[in-house]
Amino acid sequence: MLEIEKNAGFISVRGCDVSLVHTFECGQCFRFNADENGVYKGIAFGRGISMWLDDGLCIGCDEKDFELLWRSFLDIDRDYGAITAALPKDDFTRAAMKHGYGLRILRQEPWEALCSFIISQCNNIPRIKGIIERLCRMFGQPVEYSGDTVYTFPDAQTLAALSAEDLAPIRAGYRAQYIISAARDVNDGRLDFLELDKLETADARRAVTRVNGVGNKVADCFLLFGMGRLDAFPVDTWMKKASGFYPGGFSAEVFGKYAGIAQQYIFYYSRANNVNSG
DNA sequence: TGCCAGGCCGAAA
DNA sequence: TTTCGGCATGGC
Numbered sequence: 001m002l003e004i005e006k007n008a009g010f011i012s013v014r015g016c017d018v019s020l021v022h023t024f025e026c027g028q029c030f031r032f033n034a035d036e037n038g039v040y041k042g043i044a045f046g047r048g049i050s051m052w053l054d055d056g057l058c059i060g061c062d063e064k065d066f067e068l069l070w071r072s073f074l075d076i077d078r079d080y081g082a083i084t085a086a087l088p089k090d091d092f093t094r095a096a097m098k099h100g101y102g103l104r105i106l107r108q109e110p111w112e113a114l115c116s117f118i119i120s121q122c123n124n125i126p127r128i129k130g131i132i133e134r135l136c137r138m139f140g141q142p143v144e145y146s147g148d149t150v151y152t153f154p155d156a157q158t159l160a161a162l163s164a165e166d167l168a169p170i171r172a173g174y175r176a177q178y179i180i181s182a183a184r185d186v187n188d189g190r191l192d193f194l195e196l197d198k199l200e201t202a203d204a205r206r207a208v209t210r211v212n213g214v215g216n217k218v219a220d221c222f223l224l225f226g227m228g229r230l231d232a233f234p235v236d237t238w239m240k241k242a243s244g245f246y247p248g249g250f251s252a253e254v255f256g257k258y259a260g261i262a263q264q265y266i267f268y269y270s271r272a273n274n275v276n277s278g
Numbered sequence: 279t280g281c282c283a284g285g286c287c288g289a290a291a
Numbered sequence: 292t293t294t295c296g297g298c299a300t301g302g303c
Contacts, residue, residue, distance in 0.1 A: 027284065121285040127301055128284090173299030178286080215286050 002076070003056070004066075011066045014056035017081040018074070019102025028225050029106055030116055030129045031136075031153070043136075045069050045109065046152045048145025075104045106225060110193040111186060112153040113226025114208070117218045118178045134170040135179075159183035178213025185211050193227070201229045 003014040020040050024032040032042030039052040050060035059070050120128050139154035160183040167176040185191040191211055196204050208219045223232035
């Protein structure tokens with residue numbers, strides 16, 4: 001049962017299964033970092049935000065912004081506890097959940113998610129974060145937050161006006177041209193997130209993979225983390241890999257850590273067992 | 279120093 | 292339809 005309470009300067013949520021470490025360090029988002037006290041600070045929706053754990057999940061915002069932005073962003077109303085409880089009790093699943101408990105699928109802004117996962121291809125998380133940080137500093141808007149200047153994620157219109165050469169300082173390599181062409185597709189209306197939202201997931205995947213530099217993998221990450229499509233990944237394929245069907249399949253640790261895979265597993269079983277998954 | 283990273287594209291087979 | 296080389300960069 002969720003208990004949501006207004007406090008001076010923050011909202012607290014009790015009864016919500018969440019691990020901030022697993023949620024923000026799993027590779028589903030790239031603009032949140034913990035400070036020395038374990039407070040996660042990040043930028044989304046054009047503003048800074050802080051989140052921490054203390055008798056529940058605490059979010060440094062007012063009630064209006066909680067309802068408007070962060071409730072959906074954190075997938076607050078999905079009962080992950082009930083879903084997790086319905087998972088099979090085999091050793092592999094237990095080991096996977098040990099590494100992924102409390103991980104929530106974030107509902108990020110579509111353009112930021114698409115652009116971020118274009119950058120993620122054939123890349124590692126520290127470097128992805130570095131490229132995105134440089135992109136935001138160069139082309140995002142400065143915003144004052146908690147005594148610092150932070151930078152918003154640049155919108156598609158801004159990037160559409162640039163060339164791949166203009167992006168050279170962010171050192172994205174061959175991905176620069178993909179960023180520009182995706183920005184232009186969005187800015188010119190060839191890729192419309194509102195229209196995409198009306199499509200079945202398979203059709204949405206076909207539509208987004210028409211963008212140069214977006215294949216099935218990037219498309220699925222975008223649909224899962226930017227469009228709230230929990231059915232985006234080809235579940236059966238991941239399941240077979242994860243369960244050791246293929247030699248050299250994922251270890252339980254890797255399986256549990258990676259957001260897309262772990263949550264698909266949860267979703268798969270929640271659906272199979274008819275458990276409320278939101 | 280060398281391997282590899284949440285891939286994708288385009289040509290060749 | 293599948294396979295494979297090339298692509299930029301840097302973390303480890």
